[in-house]
Amino acid sequence: MNRIYLATRSERAGHWINAVGFVLLVLSGFNIHFAREFNVFGTFNAAVAVHNMVGIAVTMNYILWWFYSVGSRRIRFYMPDRDDLAPGLIRQARFYLLGIFQGAAHPFAEGEARKFNPLQKWTYLGVMVVLFPIQIVTGLWLFYLIRGWQDATSAQLRILGVTHNMFAIMLTAFLLGHIYLATTGETPWAHFKMMFTGYSHAHGEVVPVDEGVSDEMA
């Protein structure tokens, strides 16, 4: 069976740090927003403390991701090519809506040049380039204002708060979708295992084994 080295050690570490942080942010964020109805951290203050600390940790993790991805040039896996746009997206969407139920092969096989299918590329790009930065900026700004380091008007707080909320919902929706789609591998656990071992057992078309195993920057 073909084994492809898809995720480097740094990518996997970053991914799981982000994953744990993300879940904590969603839970503590919901605790802060629905203070009385969703009090999973015991107290409002505990939720705020967790949210602030984890938020800063995830922000640093996110900055490291940029350094690593650009430095190692592995950011290229996220870059859509011409085929990825309309036709690729449609093929992948058709697979999720129809093919997957008929046992069809994944339309875009992983390989040396391809880590993500077109839908993944666009989603991850959107998350990493649009959603994450907006969430980080509004989050840090709120933190800054609420700490009292700058005088805040309610108009400022409202715009920041509502934006942070809206994008939090979108990111939570992404998280749910992401976890579900991770079960659509060869077996339901295949992608999860890959994210721990770094190796993918190729599905779909047979592809050459990736020689560049030691593609790590560490």
Place this chain on the structure above:
Amino acid sequence: MALLASRQVKAGKAVAALGFLMLLGGIGSGAVLLNTDDVGHSPPPEDLPAALPESVLSCAACHLNPGLQPSYRDEAGRLHQGYIDADAYVGSIHFRRDMRECTDCHDGDYSRFPHPKGNPEPSCHDCHENFEEEYSDIQVAVAASVHKSGGAAGAFDCATCHSPHTMVPAREMTVREKNAGCVECHEKRYNPTGLTLEQRHAWHPQAALHLERVACIACHTQPSGTDFSFRHNIRPSSEATSDCYACHSADTKMAAYEGSFFGGRPQVYTRTQLVRAYYMSGGTRSASMDRLGLALLLLVVLGTATHGALRFVLRRRRRA
């Protein structure tokens, strides 16, 4: 020996020069003092608001003088603050209602200093004829409050907190102005613990922010009844709100108050208006936005669950 002598000469000259300079300075400042018509510390009239009537100016030297702050305590222990902020006086509701001359309220002999004893003390009743009926709810609330039923009982009347010289309707007061009355006493005159306000509120995770932006009464009174008189029923600190959710939740207590969180004109808000006007984490949520967001998440959960179930069932059928 010669060296020592020359040093002594130098020191002597220095002392002489210093003495001469001091003499000059003394003459100079004396001349300045002699040139001053007004020996007292009354503020120059041009610093006072133009709206003040001429007659007030004769009282201004003492009573509008921030450097003098004349005050006294009566037999009941009530503090009578004799200093009046000129701008606040002009802005007060009484001044705006044409009670502008000091003698409009203060009957008696104020021609000499110190003023003779026995001048009648003005009372709210002098003008507010229906005072008892008009303010009965507030009087009941004050009587039940810690100010009237606690250790400091008796030393309070309306003017203790609401100086008639500066008072404006509550909806015109900023949070800072509202709190000034409380802070004035509890930082200085009545502070049994000896701690600063910040220290006394140190248990609160955002003490400074709340002390600055939230009215004291928002925590130190408890809403009850249909009118707003409960805001005069200041509770003992043991009954003050310490539950974050009392405000930071959908059924926020803040909706019961006239809102002014950031120095704007306060007014009573409905829940929707409160949400539109202010931001308070957890307390000013938009219910429709919450529903929209949760609906979106529910849709994703249901969508993926259906997709997954379908995948599972169809795969089994293919295998069978």
